[in-house]
Amino acid sequence: MRLATVRTDSGPRAAVWREDGWHALPAPDLSAYLAAHTTAEADGLAGDALPGAVPLLPLPAPGKVICCGLNYADHITEMGRELPSHPTLFAKYADTLVGPDAEIRLPDGLDVDWEAELAVVVGTDIRNAGREQAGAAIAGYTVANDISIRDWQNRTLQWFQGKAWDASTPLGPVVVTPDEIDPVAGVEVTCRVNGVERQRGNTKTLVFDSAALLAYVSTFTVLRPGDVVLTGTPGGVGMGMTPPTYLADGDLVEAEVTGIGSIAATIRFSR
């Protein structure tokens, strides 16, 4: 099943994909839908067809957006680090997210880098969950680009200030339920800059898979429906290039996960 928040003539709407296109769900967006319903209910709750509907940011109001760094063996090596015994975690905000076809507006002069990622969407409350419970709490998967302001990320020991710029992390276009996609078996995560492939990784090589990440996070904080966990990025980021290469004004950066779709963002610098 594919779920989304879509733009319609009468405003945004949670929606489920059927053979003939998007159908309305009883909520203004997928954050609100997941707060009130399970994904399993979506088929029975599907209403009118929504011709011309276009996916927006699927989850506009997650209470928590938690990211895992250093989770693909090749990216870890590229950053000059050792394989971790625990996930490296940091936070973003709902404000950090932006839709699947975005212009990312940033001040001129920042070192803006790309990080294509598989993102996990939480479907039920979990706290102190084991692996099995955490896996069962996954509502679905979507695509993220953890656009990172490297100069700010590296100003101090804590990455947060380079990771939480408003409207800088594209997410979407749809949330695909676990019956249709299995990241443990493996899906390809890729990133292209102006059409040139820069990243390619497979989620089967994740050090910590989706269920492991949700279980780990739930040890210290509750996760709720609509919360999002980014699973980390494969090798090939701009910071790892020789010399380091960052995004320029007008650059088009696309992140894709097989079985889900792709998200595109254009970088716009202002003075």
Next chain:
Amino acid sequence: MRLATVRTDSGPRAAVWREDGWHALPAPDLSAYLAAHTTAEADGLAGDALPGAVPLLPLPAPGKVICCGLNYADHITEMGRELPSHPTLFAKYADTLVGPDAEIRLPDGLDVDWEAELAVVVGTDIRNAGREQAGAAIAGYTVANDISIRDWQNRTLQWFQGKAWDASTPLGPVVVTPDEIDPVAGVEVTCRVNGVERQRGNTKTLVFDSAALLAYVSTFTVLRPGDVVLTGTPGGVGMGMTPPTYLADGDLVEAEVTGIGSIAATIRFSR
């Protein structure tokens, strides 16, 4: 002016302190009050007296709780680091906060440390604010204890997972408006464990003061009424003792800021 969220016989309530005690404000808590009103309006909006009212967690629903580490020169030295050119920032959640007279329940075996701090409460939306605008956006100040799970904090490069345990950061008891307290001129921040003073610092020694922190954060993300920024902790944390000393089951840890008040928490370990 002193503002709080108080417990009353008819449930929690935003309140303002007058000579004869707490008076009701037109909101269920201070988060809701600040979302709808300014602190300057509180005097005119004050309603019935609330006899027997007791301060609770003043801000139960901040969208952002952002913390500054390494901001007192003596604490920076104690941790073996150099004076920073930029604030070191990390995130907590509304879920991380707990009231001013709390039991903090954690699993047995964690290295639980104390960090008494001055916390700044945001009063108006700011983004890309300069120092003056950021200073004018301060609704008031309160006390925080950035209780830190050091073993988790130090598992990876990112501190977040040791800083965001649910209901582990006491905050309160009241929010004091800037006309009554001036942290730039200096207020004392202290921490006592079972009555023994462990930390004492003065906010006049902060590397980045409240207005500077709000302005800096607003460069990358919007701050809204009711958001909270913790300004860092002075020297004297348990991790800096020889040998490192952490909190035990039943320990009482108190954080105090002169001119605001004190918050107390009892540590309760479970198996």
